[in-house]
Amino acid sequence: MTKLQFRKWQSVQDEVLRRIHAREWKPGQLIPNEADLASDFGCARVTVNRALREIAEKGLLDRRRKAGTRVVLQPVAKATLDISVIRMDVEARGQRYDHQLIQRDISKPPATVSGAMRTSASAQLLQLKALHLADMLPYAFEDRWINTNIVPEATAETFTDISSNEWLLKHASYTHGDITFSAVNANKDQAEALGCITGAALFVMDRITWNGDFAVTKVRIFFAQGHRMQTVL
Amino acid sequence: MTKLQFRKWQSVQDEVLRRIHAREWKPGQLIPNEADLASDFGCARVTVNRALREIAEKGLLDRRRKAGTRVVLQPVAKATLDISVIRMDVEARGQRYDHQLIQRDISKPPATVSGAMRTSASAQLLQLKALHLADMLPYAFEDRWINTNIVPEATAETFTDISSNEWLLKHASYTHGDITFSAVNANKDQAEALGCITGAALFVMDRITWNGDFAVTKVRIFFAQGHRMQTVL
DNA sequence: CAGTGGTCTAGACCACGAT
DNA sequence: TCGTGGTCTAGACCACTGA
CATH class of the missing domain: 3.40.1410.10 (Chorismate lyase-like)
Structure with a gap:
């Protein structure tokens, strides 16, 4: 209904997460590079970069220059605690x-x-x-x-x-x-x-x-x- | 010595954090908008955006469209736990x-x-x-x-x-x-x-x-x- | 050496929301 | 309404690091 917020990087992120969870990209597997994903998703490379960067920060992807991006074997779950007054x-x-x-x-x-x-x-x-x-x-x-x-x-x-x-x-x-x-x-x-x-x-x-x-x-x-x-x- | 990695967004972030911690920008205070900061720091607005976005995610800044960016009054500390095997x-x-x-x-x-x-x-x-x-x-x-x-x-x-x-x-x-x-x-x-x-x-x-x-x-x-x-x- | 991710830019349009 | 942040793009150069 409400289209609300065209955050393309987020839809890219959702799709990547789906593929990881569905084991379409298996643990340890190399995924396509940013440029290829960008043309697949029909967006700029920077947009793919932002989507993947956040997933890597969560600990689900391992990114290295030249070596490419892999799904990590044993994800280290990151839990965030809010410590307030x-x-x-x-x-x-x-x-x-x-x-x-x-x-x-x-x-x-x-x-x-x-x-x-x-x-x-x-x-x-x-x-x-x-x-x-x-x-x-x-x-x-x-x-x-x-x-x-x-x-x-x-x-x-x-x-x-x-x-x-x-x-x-x-x-x-x-x-x-x-x-x-x-x-x-x-x-x-x-x-x-x-x-x-x-x-x-x-x-x-x-x-x-x-x-x-x-x-x-x-x-x-x-x-x-x-x-x-x-x-x- | 080794200059290592020109991450301009990070130096912007460091400087902004310094101003917050030094109380140059006080809790509750409105800070300059992205465009002004960009020209102050001599970088693109997107670079300022990335620096500020991360600080806001940590809970130190409150960002709102039209209203601008403020230093939060009572920061809710975010602690991240790594839950591994x-x-x-x-x-x-x-x-x-x-x-x-x-x-x-x-x-x-x-x-x-x-x-x-x-x-x-x-x-x-x-x-x-x-x-x-x-x-x-x-x-x-x-x-x-x-x-x-x-x-x-x-x-x-x-x-x-x-x-x-x-x-x-x-x-x-x-x-x-x-x-x-x-x-x-x-x-x-x-x-x-x-x-x-x-x-x-x-x-x-x-x-x-x-x-x-x-x-x-x-x-x-x-x-x-x-x-x-x-x-x- | 060369492929890949990391970062930066200038410019653009848009969503939101305070006034 | 309109100022501000949010996002996107195309292109570019650079920093790493595996082969």
Whole structure:
């Protein structure tokens, strides 16, 4: 009905994906070069290039100059995770978001933290512990360290009205981050904060955010029991 | 020294990212349109377009026709996970990979499985349980159901010489998949297989792979205690 | 060396959507 | 309505790298 958007490169991409999925082009097989495909599809070579490039970025094709383009034997699936502010996650579920500041200290972090953040062993950092709530029930427990050398304004902020995550997005910029997901058994403090039994399996996200070579913040988030993180291939 | 690759679009992208990170272009701010940037950078508009398009896909820019391009207020970080065959993960860590088939049955799955796979409630599926080993130590325990209506050849395969994952990649194609990550306390069977105590927190990946509207396979993988999944922003 | 993909350009038309 | 981004083209040159 509605023709909507003549994205020729996308129809080329769809057709190529169809041929791969239908095994018309088998794993390991060389496919025609860009110029031939362009005349087959009746479009410019650049259009074919864009279609194939995106498929190669997804990991389904292996492209090499002179050698041509092949269907990969064992595709490495690329799943994309959207890591947003926790408030957004909660509100996207149609729930009411609240947060409680549990602790706020300036102190010398344990060696594991200063090591991971590459701060000097004697440096004082700002530590925050907070609870995120969805519909008044515990959603996640957060343990964060902020590098006040990089973000000195943080020492003047109470973090009672705004979560540290959102405050940092407004006041600090970053260039990249490292994320790790794991599972841990809840200790007494975490169990108490999240309202579960000690030893319950918790889904954990660790994140260190960098601005160039300097760590801006390190945060460990313990999600309430039963939390799931979903994505698609 | 080596100039290597004149990718003008990438130098444009680097410069734009620098301006965003340096807050020269602040969150929420409108940046110059493509034509102006092109003349500023001394390149074609298409080159600017490619540079900005990729940044927008990463979630740092919001682009709208007529309205122009803005730096987003709260960037939603996109993290990409590479989901490969477990053997590859193990070997990438420099460890020896082995696997053991623990169970192989054709039976009617529980309602949760047939429901998730959208197979008829009375359909028989092939169930496999297997252990993945790294340097002879348990790495992950896998519980899999295969839809033999979609992949009938599976009924003739023993899965003793090749893991089900790699066999499926060779013999079945898929169009998309759903993935969920969570944490669970190990039950007695899982604890025994993985060599941990009952109740240990395990990192779990659930995956359903589809070919069009039909589920090819559903797998639940319990990783050994302490497993971490890493990525970057 | 030569074939293939990677990139760039100038110009063009179009889809969208803010105003 | 009309400014902006989205896409397409034909042609060109270049960077790789397999043979």
